[in-house]
Amino acid sequence: MIEIWNNVFMEFERKADSSLVPLPKKHVDTGMGFERLTMAIQGKYSSYDSDIFQPVIQYVAQKSNIKYGASEKTDIALRVIADHIRAISFTIADGQLPSNTGAGYVIRRILRRSVRYGYSYLGFEAPFMCELVPMLAEQFKNVFPELNAQKDFVVNVIREEEISFFKTLKTGLNSLNNFFDHGSLQSNKIGYLTEEEASQDSAPTPKEIEEGQKRVVTALKENADNYTQFYKRNIPGKIAFQLYDTYGFPLDLTRLVAAEMGFMVDEKGFEVEMAAQKDRGRVAAATEQSDWTTIEDGKKVEFIGYDFTEADARVMKYRSVKQKDKELFQLVLDKTPFYAESGGQIGDTGYLDFGGEKIDVLDTKKENDLIIHFVKKLPAKVNAPVHAKINTIRRNDIIKNHSATHLLQAALRIVLGTHVQQKGSLVNADYLRFDFAHFAKMTPEEIAKVEQIVNDKIMENVVLDEKRNVPIKEAEKMGATMLFGEKYGELVRVITFDPQFSRELCGGVHVKSTGAIGLFKIISESSISAGVRRIEAVTGRKALEYVDAKVNELTAIGELFKGSKNVVQSVNTLMEQNEKLQKENEHMQDKLVAGLVKQLKAEVAQVGKVQFLGKANIDITSADALRKAGIQLTNEVKDNFVFVLASNINGKSIVHLRVAPSLGLNGNQLLKELSPSIKGGGPADFVQASTANANDVEELIGKLKERFK
């Protein structure tokens, strides 16, 4: 049986109160996609047999030396890889990068899923997915040219992701081995529990965990057989889950490795942990949205923020949104000067004035075609005319950063080349962030050059040329910079600062002329993933503050080196001197200790059966040196010794007590027994302690002498 389509009839919308409301436009989803269609046309029984997937499948099969059709397991692996590489490559070419949030996380997950199949069933232990990109690019170059155009970039990104995943696999394996050795993961947070304890619903208490760890240690010491028995040859679900959750180590791999060691995985326990994790996420992300209350309908929302900073308007609809203990309200106005977050530019803040009642707007976001104002409370008269006004100081800071971002991109293309593609951008009131495709770290000279070009353009005071409702074809002809994968409408807005310099499609708000930006300063240049660099920069007031802070810092350092012509040189010299002095000091101390040990050794006297030395006031400068002296002394005397070395350091008597292990005495207990007022402890033969009262030490020495006589 072959399923070619699967019809779904869309009829209702489910409201928050679970009632059903008929949709304005009912439709049918046939589920007959590209792959099913191809399969049908080419007369195959599976879409994987069609020529969409076969080339990739054959390539991977050959590389892994496993024939397609050899076994169900390897076939699945091959199909997963063929399917996923397509999704991954296309999405990356579309401008979405793997990351740990949102859409980027989805890419990372499918990539890892396919790598895992390759690793477990086809024996790949090094990146292989990235090798498939070129043939894919060739295969689809006529229908999806973006992939071919950015082939090298996509290969790089995938390769880096693969490498990093193989790395997490390795750390996961280490942790798992740690479990086999010690009964806990590296983090040491989860010790071993008895079957009974592990099967309980409630999480183990810290005390239970500690107890469990103790049991493992004892079992290990006493008898290795006990140890495995103790585990019931079972990896607790909690451990398996922690591997998965913390180290990204997939369950089926845990299962495989465990089987090799003769262990089973407690899968039920794993499920329980997984459910708990999901619950936590749900609770945290739970937003309860009420349905919209509509006051006025049918009108289109009008954004007037390009030309105005305030407006008289009316509320069209509103609703409440609950998240955790916070409740917010969302308002939609018929026209508004508030810019909704998009294209990297952050949303506006400001206030809405309902006939004297001022309500703060905390943020503005877009949902479909609606511009949504976030407020803490609803106005008393929500039907009343409203005066909307944005925070203009903040808005001015934002638009400086936005326009500067355009100048920056143009400058980067001049300095680095036209391969510089925007990969992400953030513009808020404090700074701007621009991610772009580039293969290497920028040199300080390149950064300086970029900064200089942007500042030159600012000083030129180039006037903004803004064209709205330009047909997309025409914009293309004008040579405007567009983003791969970005969806543009038929009519676009073109922002130009000097036609020879910067022309971009953009929906954001900009300065009237570049002079308003004031000053542009790059704060950092870093890498965010393979082949993608990030520049962070500031403008206007923030740039001045930044420069001021730097200058003040330099001045302050200069003050410390009064008269020095070259401060950097002075600091260097100082550091070198410091290092030298430290070394010298260490050597001196070692010599001092050596001399001291010689002297102490001469004073060791026979008391009863032991070689005894008790000194309360050794002339030494640090507790560390005292400890070293003690260690060296024991190395010299070797056996049958009891030493008490003490010295007054910083008003405290530091006591160092050493008892030869061959005497079979516990120094720790000895100290507690004889001089409880001296606080400290340690292993039986190596006790460190201190007391505020020097007499305690004399007393201890006396008592010890008595004891061994």
Place this chain on the structure above:
RNA sequence: GGGGGAUUAGCUCAUCUGGCUAGAGCGCUUGCAUGGCAUGCAAGAGGUGGUCGGUUCGACUCCGAUAUCCUCCA
């Protein structure tokens, strides 16, 4: 947005109930062996244990904050 981790030598990592001169491999320096190299043997240098606080007689180790990175859930 919410969990869980990591941060120790140039690199990869140890240090399992807080005390034991903080270790190993690779790399580096020097010496020896070989005609030379790969290599082998030996000696040595290299650490504010991310940063800032707290608990303790004592913290790389425990607790809290902060930064960066990894990972899972949404």
